Amino acid sequence: MTERSEGTEPPLLSIENLVVDFATDDGLVHAVDGVSLTVRAGEIVAVVGESGSGKSVTAMSILGLVRTPPGVVRDGRILLRGEDLRTVTGERLREIRGADIAMIFQDPMTALNPVITVGQQIAEALRLHDRDLGKAAARTRVVELLRMVGVPDAETRYGQYPHEFSGGMRQRAMIAMAIANDPDLLIADEPTTALDVTIQAQVLDLLRTAQRETQAATILITHDLGVVAELADRVVVMYGGRVVEEAGVRPLFARPRHPYTAGLLASVPRADLDGELVSIPGSPPNMIEPPSGCAFHPRCPMARERCVEDRPELRDLGDGRRSACHFTDELAEGSALFSAEEAAG
Amino acid sequence: MGAYITRRLLINVLVFFLITVVIFWLVHKAPGDPVAMMVPADQLNSGSAAFIAAKRHELGLDQPLILQYWHWLVNALHGDFGYSLTNGRSVTSLLGERLGPTIELMGTGLLLSLVIAFPLGIVAALRRNTRVDYAATMVSLGSVSIPAFFMALIAIYVFTVRFPLLPSSGISDPSAPGLADSLRHLVLPALILGVANSGAYMRYVRSSMITELGADYVRTAEAKGATRRRVVVRHTLRNSLIPVLTYVAANLPQQLAGAVVIEQVFAWPGMGQLAISSVGRHDYSVIIGFALIVAVLVLISSLLADILYTLVDPRVRLG
Amino acid sequence: MSAIGLDTPAPGAVRRSPGRRAVRRFLRHRMAVVSAVVLLLIVLAAVFARQISGHDPNATDLFATRTGPSGDHWLGTDSTGRDVLARLLFAGRVSLGVGVAAALLSVAVGTVVGSLSGLLGGWVDQTAMRLADVFMSFPSVVVMVVIAGVIGPSVTAMVIAIGLFQWPQSGRLVRGVTLSVREQEYVQAARAVGAGPLWLVRRHIVPAALPPVSVVATIAVAQAIGLEATMSFLGIGVQPPAASWGNMLTDAQSLTVIKTMPWLWLPPGLAVAVTVLAVNFIGDGLRDAVDPR
Numbered sequence: 001m002t003e004r005s006e007g008t009e010p011p012l013l014s015i016e017n018l019v020v021d022f023a024t025d026d027g028l029v030h031a032v033d034g035v036s037l038t039v040r041a042g043e044i045v046a047v048v049g050e051s052g053s054g055k056s057v058t059a060m061s062i063l064g065l066v067r068t069p070p071g072v073v074r075d076g077r078i079l080l081r082g083e084d085l086r087t088v089t090g091e092r093l094r095e096i097r098g099a100d101i102a103m104i105f106q107d108p109m110t111a112l113n114p115v116i117t118v119g120q121q122i123a124e125a126l127r128l129h130d131r132d133l134g135k136a137a138a139r140t141r142v143v144e145l146l147r148m149v150g151v152p153d154a155e156t157r158y159g160q161y162p163h164e165f166s167g168g169m170r171q172r173a174m175i176a177m178a179i180a181n182d183p184d185l186l187i188a189d190e191p192t193t194a195l196d197v198t199i200q201a202q203v204l205d206l207l208r209t210a211q212r213e214t215q216a217a218t219i220l221i222t223h224d225l226g227v228v229a230e231l232a233d234r235v236v237v238m239y240g241g242r243v244v245e246e247a248g249v250r251p252l253f254a255r256p257r258h259p260y261t262a263g264l265l266a267s268v269p270r271a272d273l274d275g276e277l278v279s280i281p282g283s284p285p286n287m288i289e290p291p292s293g294c295a296f297h298p299r300c301p302m303a304r305e306r307c308v309e310d311r312p313e314l315r316d317l318g319d320g321r322r323s324a325c326h327f328t329d330e331l332a333e334g335s336a337l338f339s340a341e342e343a344a345g
Numbered sequence: 346m347g348a349y350i351t352r353r354l355l356i357n358v359l360v361f362f363l364i365t366v367v368i369f370w371l372v373h374k375a376p377g378d379p380v381a382m383m384v385p386a387d388q389l390n391s392g393s394a395a396f397i398a399a400k401r402h403e404l405g406l407d408q409p410l411i412l413q414y415w416h417w418l419v420n421a422l423h424g425d426f427g428y429s430l431t432n433g434r435s436v437t438s439l440l441g442e443r444l445g446p447t448i449e450l451m452g453t454g455l456l457l458s459l460v461i462a463f464p465l466g467i468v469a470a471l472r473r474n475t476r477v478d479y480a481a482t483m484v485s486l487g488s489v490s491i492p493a494f495f496m497a498l499i500a501i502y503v504f505t506v507r508f509p510l511l512p513s514s515g516i517s518d519p520s521a522p523g524l525a526d527s528l529r530h531l532v533l534p535a536l537i538l539g540v541a542n543s544g545a546y547m548r549y550v551r552s553s554m555i556t557e558l559g560a561d562y563v564r565t566a567e568a569k570g571a572t573r574r575r576v577v578v579r580h581t582l583r584n585s586l587i588p589v590l591t592y593v594a595a596n597l598p599q600q601l602a603g604a605v606v607i608e609q610v611f612a613w614p615g616m617g618q619l620a621i622s623s624v625g626r627h628d629y630s631v632i633i634g635f636a637l638i639v640a641v642l643v644l645i646s647s648l649l650a651d652i653l654y655t656l657v658d659p660r661v662r663l664g
Numbered sequence: 665m666s667a668i669g670l671d672t673p674a675p676g677a678v679r680r681s682p683g684r685r686a687v688r689r690f691l692r693h694r695m696a697v698v699s700a701v702v703l704l705l706i707v708l709a710a711v712f713a714r715q716i717s718g719h720d721p722n723a724t725d726l727f728a729t730r731t732g733p734s735g736d737h738w739l740g741t742d743s744t745g746r747d748v749l750a751r752l753l754f755a756g757r758v759s760l761g762v763g764v765a766a767a768l769l770s771v772a773v774g775t776v777v778g779s780l781s782g783l784l785g786g787w788v789d790q791t792a793m794r795l796a797d798v799f800m801s802f803p804s805v806v807v808m809v810v811i812a813g814v815i816g817p818s819v820t821a822m823v824i825a826i827g828l829f830q831w832p833q834s835g836r837l838v839r840g841v842t843l844s845v846r847e848q849e850y851v852q853a854a855r856a857v858g859a860g861p862l863w864l865v866r867r868h869i870v871p872a873a874l875p876p877v878s879v880v881a882t883i884a885v886a887q888a889i890g891l892e893a894t895m896s897f898l899g900i901g902v903q904p905p906a907a908s909w910g911n912m913l914t915d916a917q918s919l920t921v922i923k924t925m926p927w928l929w930l931p932p933g934l935a936v937a938v939t940v941l942a943v944n945f946i947g948d949g950l951r952d953a954v955d956p957r
Contacts, residue, residue: 065564098569105568110561113580115587115659125569161659177569360798368810375814490940492890494897495933498916506923513919595801602803606894610917621898624813632813639806646801 011038018076027288031057033241044218046232052284054241055221099129102178106190108170112162119158125180145176168199186218240285240295246322257323259300353651364640369414375629426634436634447615451604457539466550488544497537497610514612534611553585587657597646686953696949699942710756719747721754740927751907758908763889769827771881774834782842796832804829812900826888834880841873875954882947886940893936909936
């Protein structure tokens with residue numbers, strides 16, 4: 001995990017002020033409320049947040065996969081090497097999907113078509129982007145890919161159906177499908193959430209290897225801080241449809257500069273410390289009528305009058321860190337906001 | 346796959362036997378002497394009392410009911426359905442000569458219903474909740490709600506009475522037979538049968554497609570760069586076909602019921618029309634024979650549905 | 665700070681009872697509301713048949729057969745001089761009656777079989793579901809042909825021939841509800857204390873199944889009305905001189921009648937079509953009200 005500084009190289013992907021709404025029976029849900037983030041070539045960016053924070057929707061929006069209706073992308077630019085993916089032609093977008101940018105979904109059982117063989121589905125990824133690739137050549141390449149991701153008996157497995165694979169193997173197959181065309185950017189949406197704990201480690205290992213081999217940048221959506229610690233170079237924390245903090249992984253874990261991040265870190269159960277389990281009080285915000293000012297203020301131990309009235313901007317703190325908190329400086333010394341016990345040394 | 350099919354086969358055969366038991370019970374409920382149903386009329390009329398008694402013994406009618414059932418069933422399975430009470434001819438030959446027209450009508454009708462239902466259902470699903478969808482749903486609702494015989498009467502009014510374009514009865518014109526004439530006679534009955542059944546199928550196709558279109562694997566295919574058309578055709582269409590085809594196969598007996606009505610309105614010389622006229626004439630042999638044919642159809646359609654299901658869904662094939 | 669539970673309603677959310685919400689959803693369905701009104705009118709017309717038509721539906725008048733609509737006979741007369749309007753309205757009673765009776769029968773059988781199937785499980789369940797497949801594919805019209813042919817047509821036979829073969833729709837539904845109710849913890853707790861299956865059915869399964877079953881029942885009524893009309897039309901249902909929308913159309917099988925006497929066949933045919941459509945729309949509305957997905 002290398003620390004990347006603010007290089008002079010332009011970012012591979014740049015999301016600027018993305019706004020996405022969903023029309024529901026109960027009202028308009030503001031799922032993504034002005035999110036901006038960048039990803040540089042080859043780096044692994046983890047996007048963390050609870051359910052409903054807008055992280056998945058943000059990821060889906062990159063490739064234009066938000067179902068419309070009920071979703072509507074209202075504003076923002078999504079720049080891939082300067083090309084705005086929101087305004088490109090359908091044909092161009094299809095060229096990019098699966099080739100420049102590839103996606104790995106959360107539940108491989110439902111993400112794969114149950115009546116088409118796994119091999120054919122991976123081959124589809126190849127042949128959609130190479131018209132001249134024949135069936136036999138595609139098959140050879142797919143078997144090679146399956147071997148690369150660690151699926152045993154790849155030749156036989158080619159002709160099998162998703163329900164004949166185990167959960168971990170299915171996810172491996174999905175990864176194979178994603179890296180088939182050597183993408184520059186991988187988006188992994190909670191890739192290990194649907195898997196057994198024992199399999200999770202294996203798949204994470206595979207992701208790390210895949211990333212290293214292909215040198216692809218990766219956006220890793222997760223709510224699991226353990227995964228973040230394992231893989232990420234940089235972390236983006238989301239809450240209530242907005243980015244609330246951004247930092248390199250080590251600085252973030254060592255010194256969070258947003259109360260929500262602090263709460264997240266504090267609520268991770270630790271076997272080496274005694275004490276009660278800590279949780280962030282309150283419940284996730286109502287995204288139809290979000291709280292005024294800072295979305296986190298109803299649950300924030302540091303909240304003050306200004307937080308209720310004034311929505312904090314995402315401020316640059318230097319050293320590649322950003323935070324959207326009026327009182328981020330108070331966290332700079334590392335005060336224990338949420339712990340019920342003394343901060344361990 | 347073998348185990349699944351075998352199990353379904355056994356269950357279907359068992360059900361078939363149960364149905365024959367019920368039918369046999371009806372044979373005995375029928376007023377009159379069962380002998381009359383099982384012996385050709387000429388033999389019956391010319392035979393003496395002794396002859397009839399001997400016949401009764403030969404047919405096992407003095408034996409316990411179970412054995413009678415067995416005799417009757419064995420005969421039936423060999424194609425002996427007894428003899429018509431109105432004209433003494435064998436029921437098998439009567440029904441046999443009517444089988445062709447009924448199959449012709451049912452087959453064409455089924456084809457037409459699917460030709461109407463599939464495009465409508467698919468388009469309605471793709472353009473869900475738009476005006477196209479509402480229009481298609483209205484059409485299907487009309488098809489399901491308006492009785493087929495009333496649709497037939499209106500069609501006859503329009504195409505035979507008001508604008509004398511098509512014949513409204515019979516299967517052909519004896520004075521001018523030929524392919525064109527046969528087709529002209531087939532058009533109205535088959536069309537009405539098709540339209541009347543299309544509503545139910547269309548709703549099935551639509552809901553099946555909507556379910557598949559909302560599936561996660563659709564998003565995966567899109568994420569790979571597939572065109573909308575490819576996603577719909579290669580992925581969702583195939584998946585939504587499974588439940589629809591199975592439903593169509595299992596629904597064949599209901600198709601026959603529709604044919605019965607249409608045959609009656611259009612005086613189409615099929616099995617259905619024969620059955621209806623037999624009711625009026627109290628020709629129990631023919632009615633029972635008809636019931637047996639329907640029981641066989643239930644058996645066949647159920648098996649067909651099971652086989653189709655395993656052929657099309659790989660999850661079952663290997664389970 | 666004490667943790668607030670995750671199910672605390674967000675501030676500002678209005679609490680509405682599910683029943684009232686369902687009614688509101690139903691009312692939003694325009695065609696369903698219109699259909700409910702139309703159906704009410706039809707029912708009223710059938711109930712007040714005598715008052716509205718002013719004629720005896722069975723009173724023949726051989727001097728005025730097949731006359732067209734007039735001041736005295738708003739819809740004309742049929743082949744034996746009976747008033748068509750009177751017959752139409754009285755026939756409504758039969759059709760609606762048979763429709764509701766058959767639907768009730770099918771729901772009753774379906775509930776019993778479905779809940780037994782769900783509660784007992786095992787081979788009882790397997791057999792019941794296989795039987796359901798068979799019953800569902802068996803056409804009521806054919807059953808009625810056979811019954812009418814052998815024993816003779818009757819209204820009771822019709823209700824049974826229709827209702828007995830519609831039970832799988834409600835049966836499967838009730839079975840599903842039973843299975844899910846059975847797994848609930850409070851149920852297991854109650855059974856541990858000795859609550860019997862009947863209690864389970866009465867207190868929990870029936871209330872839970874009521875909303876979806878009401879939708880199925882409504883569709884069943886629509887189907888039954890259509891089937892009764894078809895059977896009577898074929899001559900194997902309601903027998904003349906009793907009037908049914910179906911048998912009023914039997915006469916229309918002649919080209920002359922179709923061409924020159926529309927008042928004989930259009931009113932009963934339209935009556936069936938409109939009634940069945942209306943009930944189907946109400947069913948649609950109920951479905952949206954009960955399950956907005």
